[in-house]
Amino acid sequence: MAGNLSLPEARPVIPTATAQVQAGVNGSDRQVTIGGDWELSERVPSWPTVLGKGPAVNILVIPGKLGKWDTSLVLFLVHGRSWCAAAQKRFNIEALPENLQTLLRQVPEKATAKPIMKAAARSGWDMALDFATRWEHKARQNVSFLGECTLGFMGMAKHPRRFRWLDCLVEMQRCWASALPMVSLVSFLVGVILAFQSAVQLQQFGAAIYVADLVGLSVVRELGPMMAAFIVAGGTGARFAAQLGNMKVDDEIDALETVGISSVNFLALPRLVAVTVMMPILALYANVLGVLGGMTVSAVMLNIPASAYWIETQNRVGFSDLATGLFKCFFFGLAVGLAGCLRGMKCDRSAAGVGTATSSAVVTGILLIVLADALFAVIFNVLRI
Amino acid sequence: MKNNPAMPVIKVKDLTCGYGDNVVLRDLSLAVRAREVLFVIGGSGCGKSTLLRCLIGLLKPFHGDIAYFGKSFTAADTGQRRDILKTFGVLYQNNALWSSMTLAENISLPLEEHTSLSRADREDVVALKLTEVGLTGSGELYPAELSGGMQKRAALARALALDPAIVFFDEPSEGLDPIVSREMDQLIRQVSDNFGTTMIIVSHQLSSIFRLADRVIMLDHDTKGIIAEGVPAELAATSPDPRVKDFLNPGGDLPKRTNDPLGEGLNLVTK
Numbered sequence A: 001m002a003g004n005l006s007l008p009e010a011r012p013v014i015p016t017a018t019a020q021v022q023a024g025v026n027g028s029d030r031q032v033t034i035g036g037d038w039e040l041s042e043r044v045p046s047w048p049t050v051l052g053k054g055p056a057v058n059i060l061v062i063p064g065k066l067g068k069w070d071t072s073l074v075l076f077l078v079h080g081r082s083w084c085a086a087a088q089k090r091f092n093i094e095a096l097p098e099n100l101q102t103l104l105r106q107v108p109e110k111a112t113a114k115p116i117m118k119a120a121a122r123s124g125w126d127m128a129l130d131f132a133t134r135w136e137h138k139a140r141q142n143v144s145f146l147g148e149c150t151l152g153f154m155g156m157a158k159h160p161r162r163f164r165w166l167d168c169l170v171e172m173q174r175c176w177a178s179a180l181p182m183v184s185l186v187s188f189l190v191g192v193i194l195a196f197q198s199a200v201q202l203q204q205f206g207a208a209i210y211v212a213d214l215v216g217l218s219v220v221r222e223l224g225p226m227m228a229a230f231i232v233a234g235g236t237g238a239r240f241a242a243q244l245g246n247m248k249v250d251d252e253i254d255a256l257e258t259v260g261i262s263s264v265n266f267l268a269l270p271r272l273v274a275v276t277v278m279m280p281i282l283a284l285y286a287n288v289l290g291v292l293g294g295m296t297v298s299a300v301m302l303n304i305p306a307s308a309y310w311i312e313t314q315n316r317v318g319f320s321d322l323a324t325g326l327f328k329c330f331f332f333g334l335a336v337g338l339a340g341c342l343r344g345m346k347c348d349r350s351a352a353g354v355g356t357a358t359s360s361a362v363v364t365g366i367l368l369i370v371l372a373d374a375l376f377a378v379i380f381n382v383l384r385i
Numbered sequence B: 001m002k003n004n005p006a007m008p009v010i011k012v013k014d015l016t017c018g019y020g021d022n023v024v025l026r027d028l029s030l031a032v033r034a035r036e037v038l039f040v041i042g043g044s045g046c047g048k049s050t051l052l053r054c055l056i057g058l059l060k061p062f063h064g065d066i067a068y069f070g071k072s073f074t075a076a077d078t079g080q081r082r083d084i085l086k087t088f089g090v091l092y093q094n095n096a097l098w099s100s101m102t103l104a105e106n107i108s109l110p111l112e113e114h115t116s117l118s119r120a121d122r123e124d125v126v127a128l129k130l131t132e133v134g135l136t137g138s139g140e141l142y143p144a145e146l147s148g149g150m151q152k153r154a155a156l157a158r159a160l161a162l163d164p165a166i167v168f169f170d171e172p173s174e175g176l177d178p179i180v181s182r183e184m185d186q187l188i189r190q191v192s193d194n195f196g197t198t199m200i201i202v203s204h205q206l207s208s209i210f211r212l213a214d215r216v217i218m219l220d221h222d223t224k225g226i227i228a229e230g231v232p233a234e235l236a237a238t239s240p241d242p243r244v245k246d247f248l249n250p251g252g253d254l255p256k257r258t259n260d261p262l263g264e265g266l267n268l269v270t271k
Helices: A047-051 A071-087 A098-106 A124-158 A165-204 A208-249 A252-258 A263-301 A306-316 A319-345 A351-383 B048-055 B078-085 B103-114 B119-132 B148-159 B178-195 B206-212 B232-238 B242-248
Strands: A019-026 A029-036 A059-066 B008-019 B022-033 B037-041 B063-068 B088-091 B166-170 B198-202 B215-220 B225-230
Touching: A019 A047, A019 A059, A019 A071, A029 A047, A029 A071, A047 A071, A059 A071, A071 A098, A124 A263, A124 A319, A165 A208, A165 A263, A208 A252, A208 A263, A208 A306, A208 A319, A208 A351, A252 A263, A252 B088, A263 A306, A263 A319, A319 A351, B008 B048, B008 B198, B022 B048, B022 B198, B022 B225, B037 B048, B037 B206, B048 B166, B048 B198, B088 B148, B103 B119, B103 B148, B119 B148, B148 B166, B148 B178, B178 B198, B178 B206, B198 B206, B206 B232, B215 B232, B215 B242, B225 B232, B225 B242, B232 B242
Parallel strands: A029 A059, B037 B198, B037 B215, B088 B166, B166 B198
Antiparallel strands: A019 A029, B008 B022, B008 B063, B215 B225
């Protein structure tokens, strides 16, 4: 081998049982005879082992009894060619079969291979500018979508017969059917958990009956609507995004636009109306289940009869508590619908894009629900309701 | 070449379009006559689909104007745009049939949106359109229940729902076997002859080009515009541009199989 030059990664082995490589001498050059069967599943012979130690020389490769061969032989020759190129020695394969030579020519030599263009390192300022540009584009998309939805609602108010009521009813049915089991379970368990946690503390003060007050108020004002909204965001919101995202990928939304039908009016509005209408109904149902959960724990653990629990709940939870909880639900429903429809209709045209849109719809929906709830908490506090 | 009346139904002037910072077409000008069958051809990435998307309003050009029947499409307001959209139909490469609707509903939707036909009349029109494309009685089927060729026909029926003056086709033979592809070409010819519809077809199927085209325009990725325009047979025979001749005369044999005297050459490992 010449000086500091070495062959690419010498594998620690000897020619395989099937592939045969013999090194001989041809004047001042080394002659390498290849034969046998070469398979990719076997190790590729290493040139240092084949040639042994010594200065770099020209190499002449000739075929011996060559049987079946595949890419492993091409790889062996590529290694040899690279070594010769680095040592500026000749690598002569003219005696090999034409198709083998053709394959070897198709593998670019490292010196002439085009380097992979790595993106130039970007400054913090460039990255910040890029982020701001993308954020601005997204914000513009979101505002534009909101604007289209607003115009759509106004159009619906003016021409209610043009609204797709059947599609809306179908979506309401799907929303209810998909959310009901989860809302039932989660709301009941929320009531149970609240009752357990509060009972432990209140019993110490002989005030166990106030479990009813705590569970009732918490569930009716906050937890019932929020739990229902979270479940709808995870189910219905994701479904909207997936449906509309797939339609985007299949050009179905483009087909609507080129026929002169607004995709927002046709696809998004029925869904928005459906989920906005269904959300308070689901929240009411969640409230009932939450109170029932508390009632169950009180009866079992605190020996508070159901009738006493119910009377205490009625005394404490007023109409304003119920109304504020249900009022918020309209906005929760709108948030879930907007997040799902927006993400779906603006997703990238790929399977990955639809997946991202679906998960993003859930996260965005939950975020909007929490933000809305926080805002209403402040407003109701100011209004003292 | 067919003797079509020389009246441009579509006029494109200095159209420049692309995506983000990437300009795909620059200063492209084009006029399409009534009843003409125009093919837009070119290699991959030359801007055929981009041009189509601009023409049908799905992509806003950077600058330039597209006019239909003398009325600007790019500068149109919502109402004018809606009127222009009614004058053309689109057959998408992947059909883009609305998967949650039956074929009848797919064809009926444009009629519901843009006409005041009664339900019964709409059903009659739908039946007629399905018969025109050879799908009589298939109205209650969903797109997923159809073969690829049938979906193409259904998509064409939908594109023809409003009897448009212009129909755009994006790779109408994509994914079709040669026989079905020929049937599709026959259908396109039939529609063109019966209704005098102007057709703009994006395709690189040479058999369809030579069968159907009155005129072709060839786009080029490097030039970002039109490099050839004319009757396909004439261009194939006489174009001085080797890119055009190579595209329209792809013939040329592959080299003969090499004879490996030492045995079996490259073999896939089968174990």
